[in-house]
Amino acid sequence: MTVTNRARFIAVCTALLTTLLASSAISAKVEPPKGDITYSKQQSKTALDIINKLGQRHYITQTLNDRMSSRIFDNYLKRLDGNKSLFLNADLEEFEQYRYTIDNTMNKGDLNPGYIIFNRYQQRLVARLNSIIEKLPELVASMDFERDESLELDRKETPWPTNSAEADELWRKIIKSRVISLRAANKEEAEIAPLLIKRYQNQLNRVQQSTSEDAFQIYMNSMTALYDPHTNYLSPTTSENFNINMSLSLEGIGAVLQTEDEFTKVVRLVHAGPADKQGQLQPSDRIVGVAQDDGEIEDVIGLRLDEVVKLIRGKKGSKVRLEVIPVSAKTDDEHKIIEIVRDTVKLEEQSAQKKVLDIYHNDKLSKIGIIDIPAFYIDFEAMRKGDPQYKSTTRDVSKLLSELIEEGVDGIIIDLRENGGGSLQEANQLTGLFIEQGPTVQIRHSNKQVYRDGKRARSPYYQGPLVVLINRLSASASEIFAGAIQDYQRGIVVGTQSFGKGTVQSLTPLKQGQLKITESKFYRISGESTQHRGVIPDIEFPAIYDKEKVGESSLDNALAWDRIDPIRHHRYFNLPAIMPQLKSKHAGRLKTDPDFIFLEAQLELLEESRAVTSISLNEKTRLAEQDEDKAKALVIENARRTAKGLDPLASLDEEEQAEEADQEVEDKTEEDEEEEIDPLLTEAGHILMDALPVYGVKKMATNP
Numbered sequence: 001m002t003v004t005n006r007a008r009f010i011a012v013c014t015a016l017l018t019t020l021l022a023s024s025a026i027s028a029k030v031e032p033p034k035g036d037i038t039y040s041k042q043q044s045k046t047a048l049d050i051i052n053k054l055g056q057r058h059y060i061t062q063t064l065n066d067r068m069s070s071r072i073f074d075n076y077l078k079r080l081d082g083n084k085s086l087f088l089n090a091d092l093e094e095f096e097q098y099r100y101t102i103d104n105t106m107n108k109g110d111l112n113p114g115y116i117i118f119n120r121y122q123q124r125l126v127a128r129l130n131s132i133i134e135k136l137p138e139l140v141a142s143m144d145f146e147r148d149e150s151l152e153l154d155r156k157e158t159p160w161p162t163n164s165a166e167a168d169e170l171w172r173k174i175i176k177s178r179v180i181s182l183r184a185a186n187k188e189e190a191e192i193a194p195l196l197i198k199r200y201q202n203q204l205n206r207v208q209q210s211t212s213e214d215a216f217q218i219y220m221n222s223m224t225a226l227y228d229p230h231t232n233y234l235s236p237t238t239s240e241n242f243n244i245n246m247s248l249s250l251e252g253i254g255a256v257l258q259t260e261d262e263f264t265k266v267v268r269l270v271h272a273g274p275a276d277k278q279g280q281l282q283p284s285d286r287i288v289g290v291a292q293d294d295g296e297i298e299d300v301i302g303l304r305l306d307e308v309v310k311l312i313r314g315k316k317g318s319k320v321r322l323e324v325i326p327v328s329a330k331t332d333d334e335h336k337i338i339e340i341v342r343d344t345v346k347l348e349e350q351s352a353q354k355k356v357l358d359i360y361h362n363d364k365l366s367k368i369g370i371i372d373i374p375a376f377y378i379d380f381e382a383m384r385k386g387d388p389q390y391k392s393t394t395r396d397v398s399k400l401l402s403e404l405i406e407e408g409v410d411g412i413i414i415d416l417r418e419n420g421g422g423s424l425q426e427a428n429q430l431t432g433l434f435i436e437q438g439p440t441v442q443i444r445h446s447n448k449q450v451y452r453d454g455k456r457a458r459s460p461y462y463q464g465p466l467v468v469l470i471n472r473l474s475a476s477a478s479e480i481f482a483g484a485i486q487d488y489q490r491g492i493v494v495g496t497q498s499f500g501k502g503t504v505q506s507l508t509p510l511k512q513g514q515l516k517i518t519e520s521k522f523y524r525i526s527g528e529s530t531q532h533r534g535v536i537p538d539i540e541f542p543a544i545y546d547k548e549k550v551g552e553s554s555l556d557n558a559l560a561w562d563r564i565d566p567i568r569h570h571r572y573f574n575l576p577a578i579m580p581q582l583k584s585k586h587a588g589r590l591k592t593d594p595d596f597i598f599l600e601a602q603l604e605l606l607e608e609s610r611a612v613t614s615i616s617l618n619e620k621t622r623l624a625e626q627d628e629d630k631a632k633a634l635v636i637e638n639a640r641r642t643a644k645g646l647d648p649l650a651s652l653d654e655e656e657q658a659e660e661a662d663q664e665v666e667d668k669t670e671e672d673e674e675e676e677i678d679p680l681l682t683e684a685g686h687i688l689m690d691a692l693p694v695y696g697v698k699k700m701a702t703n704p
Contacts, residue, residue: 036119043216044109046512050220050233051106053508058227059446059518060559068226069103076114076222080121084155085170089162091120106223114219115212122210129204132175136200137193143176145619151177152614176617181332184623195299202302203262227518229555230505234514252313253320253340255281262301263288263325264308268473271350271374271418274343281338282327283473284549287312288335289323297323297337314342327549328606334626350374352393354400356409359682361689368685369404371397372415376422376430376477393422394429401433401462411465411688411695414481415681417495421476428453431484434462434491439567440484442523443504450523450564463572465695466491467688469681470535472545475499476522482535483524489571492582492691493535494684496543500552502531503559521559527566531559538579539586539687541680542599546606578694585690586683594643595679601636605629 051064062068077095081087087095098105098113105113151173152158161167175196182192213235220233254273257264263286269276289297290311300308312320322338357368373393382390404412421427424441431440432455439454468482468491479498485491504520522530532552545551552558590596616622630652638648 037115037122037210037212037215039111039115039212039216042512043212044111046216046510047106047111047220048109049510050224050515053510053515053517054224054227054231057446057508057517057519058231059503059521060227062227064103064107064223066100066103068223069101070099071226072102072106072223073099075226076117076219078156079218079222080118081160082156084158084160085167085174086121086124087160088164088167089160092160111216111219114222115215118215118218122207125207126204128171129200129207132171132200133197133204136175136197139172139175140179140193140196143179145180145183145617147618148621149173149617150614151617154613173617177615178332180617180619180622183619184626185335198299199262199302206302206304224515226557228503228557228559229552230503230516231518232516233510234507234516236513252342253281254343255312257287257305257308259305260286264300264303264305266324268420269418274340278338278340280336281322281324281340283545284327286325286327287322288325291321291323293319293321297321316343318342327546328609350377351391352396352400354404356404356407357413357681357685359685359689361686366685366689367407367409368688369401369407369409369412370415370681371400371404371412373397373419373430375419376424376426376481378423378426392429393426394433397430398433405462405464410692411467412462413467413469413681413684413688414491415469416474416478416482417469417471417680418473419475419478420473420499421478421501424453424477424480427477427480428455431455431481432459432461434466434485435488435572436461436570438488438569439525441480442525442527442564442567443520444523444564445520452567454525465688465692467684467691468493469684470495470498470537472496472499472543472547472550474535475501479530479535480522480524483526483528483530486535486538487524487526488569489573489575492539492575492687493537494539494687495537495541495680496545497536497540497547497551498530498534499550500530500532500534500558500561502529502534502552518559523564525567525569527563529561529563531561533561538575539583541683542596542603544599546610548610573694575691575694578691582687582690586687589683589686593679593683594640595677596683597643598636598640599679601639602633605632605636 055061055064073095077087077092095117098117102113105111161170178196179192182195183189187195217233217235224231224233252273253275254270255275256267256270258267259265266281266283266285266287268283269281275281287308288301289299290308291297292311292314298311300311312322314320319339319341322340324336324338325332326334326336328334352371352373354372355370357370359366359368376393378392379387379390383392401412428440435455437455437458439452441453443451443453445451466485468485470478470482470493474482474495475498479500479502482493482498486493502522503518504522505516505518507514507516524530534552548554590600616625634649634652637652641648
């Protein structure tokens with residue numbers, strides 16, 4: 001089992017800087033110079049429309065005052081120059097006049113402050129990129145790779161450069177770091193300067209295509225994001241500054257991507273899609289190169305997202321090779337090549353699936369029924385038409401549940417890992433398969449009214465042993481289901497803390513574009529919100545995903561966790577009474593399980609990576625640090641292999657070659673597939689078997 005989500009450093013954003021246009025006396029309202037980007041009357045009206053709708057409909061109430069103005073000011077600068085490599089300190093002194101006046105100007109539809117700052121950004125960026133493109137060959141040729149110096153990875157808390165010389169020195173280090181990364185990736189010396197020039201030229205081309213809509217969107221979202229991370233202004237046209245979701249479910253790889261700085265980042269994988277099945281591409285990996293079949297890898301850093309999409313898409317059966325910086329990488333030097341065969345995502349593979357897991361528990365063979373639910377889906381159109389066979393999560397799971405009971409399983413595991421949610425109706429109805437009657441969720445609206453939903457009529461339900469398996473990517477409807485099962489003490493929730501997405505958004509039209517706005521919040525029947533905190537498992541597994549990078553709590557301005565009045569509800573079993581015993585047995589197994597020992601060791605390396613704040617610009621030192629990291633990872637992997645009776649590896653490259661060879665085996669038998677072990681699922685099965693006494697064997701006879 002491989003941990004893919006170790007900490008990586010924040011990519012240094014490519015921006016730039018030129019001669020300072022200082023001004024000693026600026027009037028309260030400065031008109032932008034001729035030729036600069038300006039806003040339209042329609043955008044002015046749209047800004048007022050956004051302010052009005054936020055005030056009337058958002059879940060939380062905020063006033064556009066001086067305090068809010070200061071926060072908008074800081075957030076806007078962060079969005080433009082988050083790594084503080086664009087503006088000089090004198091720029092900030094000039095802009096400071098707007099800190100407490102944005103509320104006044106914006107309430108009048110006056111967007112000049114935002115556009116003045118944006119135009120300065122454009123000037124600095126274009127000048128810097130032109131300078132880099134012109135001087136880069138000479139700069140690379142003059143680099144001293146034996147010099148002991150370092151580059152700070154995260155400059156959020158660092159002041160802006162005080163002068164042009166200080167800014168130039170920062171950019172020298174940024175470019176030197178990228179050259180070392182390319183040398184470490186075995187790029188030919190003669191290829192490095194042209195490759196970097198191409199990247200910066202791509203970025204320059206993007207910048208020169210910027211429009212008034214781009215500036216407006218960034219400025220408006222600097223305000224909307226202060227309400228919560230899911231409230232956004234959506235421009236009427238596609239913008240590079242807006243995270244464009246790309247679902248490559250048709251003749252692609254099955255991934256959702258977005259632009260982050262100059263990189264293309266993986267947001268999530270489509271369940272049962274080509275990338276998901278291949279198993280190497282992970283959320284938060286950054287794609288830096290794309291190749292068709294066995295062709296040459298094309299560098300895609302700095303390209304527009306739609307251009308990267310075109311390169312990744314292709315005919316079913318064709319191969320695409322992705323060069324990625326793994327989310328686990330400590331620096332941009334670490335690259336990995338992933339080969340994926342393009343295919344279509346079949347609808348039946350998106351549906352709930354079942355299987356039987358055989359495990360030896362206390363020296364006895366036990367059968368565990370597994371129901372994997374990738375999403376909460378329903379065919380609303382077929383249901384409205386009265387189709388008696390319309391497809392839904394609840395209908396599918398009900399059938400699978402009956403089949404597993406007939407097969408004589410000892411208990412059921414509902415696997416919600418990577419389930420990002422879906423239909424709230426289905427989350428409620430699915431819960432109804434496991435309880436006799438009762439509420440499942442509370443929804444509190446912006447007007448503070450609370451709506452309750454759940455199973456209103458009594459009906460047969462599955463009463464046997466139940467475990468719900470979740471992880472950090474289990475979100476929204478998944479959290480409602482898992483929370484209800486936990487509150488009713490109907491089953492044991494195991495895994496890792498869930499995502500924490502406990503808010504509801506709606507789209508509302510504006511004078512121009514749309515506003516995605518958070519209007520409601522989910523609460524469990526216990527009164528606890530699923531927002532921010534998510535669902536905390538009864539028994540926690542080691543966290544594969546880094547909570548600092550993945551989950552609601554990792555997002556700026558996420559709404560806080562809170563609670564409202566609980567609803568009186570039945571508790572089916574006294575699960576807290578046996579929890580200490582279950583946790584003790586679980587901890588004992590983890591101490592001897594090779595895969596869990598391996599996982600814990602890799603998580604320790606993750607913690608080491610998080611502590612890294614700078615990177616060496618001495619090439620020998622940098623390579624030595626990389627070799628040290630690889631050596632540590634190899635020791636951990638070989639300890640796992642030895643414990644499982646496998647031959648140790650001479651290098652991690654040998655492991656990657658073995659994985660690639662496995663991917664080429666197309667005639668894999670069903671028996672081979674059954675031999676593949678999911679340690680987390682197996683441990684969930686052991687926990688279920690440990691809990692059997694509290695349920696009682698007689699309960700198994702009841703069908704849903």
